[in-house]
Amino acid sequence: MEPFNEEDIKMYFYENRLKTFEGWPFDEGCACTPENMAKAGFIHTPSENNPDIAMCFFCLKELEGWEPEDDPEKEHLSHSSSCHFITLKKKIEELTVEEFFKLQKERHKNIIIKTGNDAITKFKEAAKLRRAEII
Template sequence: MESASLYLVDERIKTFKNWPFSDKDKCNVRNMAEAGFYSVATGDDDADAAKCFLCGKELDGWEATDDPWAEHKSHAAQCAFVQLGKKENDLMLSEFLSVVQQYMINETTKRFATNAKEKIDENAKLIRRRIMASK
């Protein structure tokens, strides 16, 4: 799990360390975070890489005039957060809890899948060793 609280806009804002756009641009840090994105940049080559905390859609190639909500909707219309279409502060409690619940389900599923893959990989290595030892 990348962060247990990426469903909170303030936590997503903290991830944008070297965002290439200023607060004056449409594609600023606050607008990105409010649209559900957090930064997944690893260096200069992908300084504008961002990912949705809920649906996992990752986008890069942002321009200063891009509207993060419109881009999110354009590339991931099925995202439950996009379908709500509201900033965190505008969500009703039931909507917010629904988002948190879906986030936790997604994170648990990812963790389960990762653990299952690791076990399969370990078993495959063991079987390969046994095959190689029997030759």
């Protein structure tokens, strides 16, 4: 894991997050437009079966099942109130270098926690299958 991967750093900027919303199923007349989703820190991460999956690039919280009236910022806060990005009081462009480094450190903590949790889940599933085979 590279601390300052260029692709990851790009997602701090609204315009780059907005570009990921190609094919987003909600547009005009909705609260969860691509613009509002990107402002709330989300990137579009669709799957074949779920075209409306969005993930915060920072805290890695994935949300799906969006409704036209869902407010992305409120949804983000309600599902991940400790996300340092959604609670920022400044624009990214206004951060000092020290503030940005601290923010990036928190993002890496999120990545490590998610990676660890994913590995534990896979291990538990494999152990459950193996146990069933043994029994």
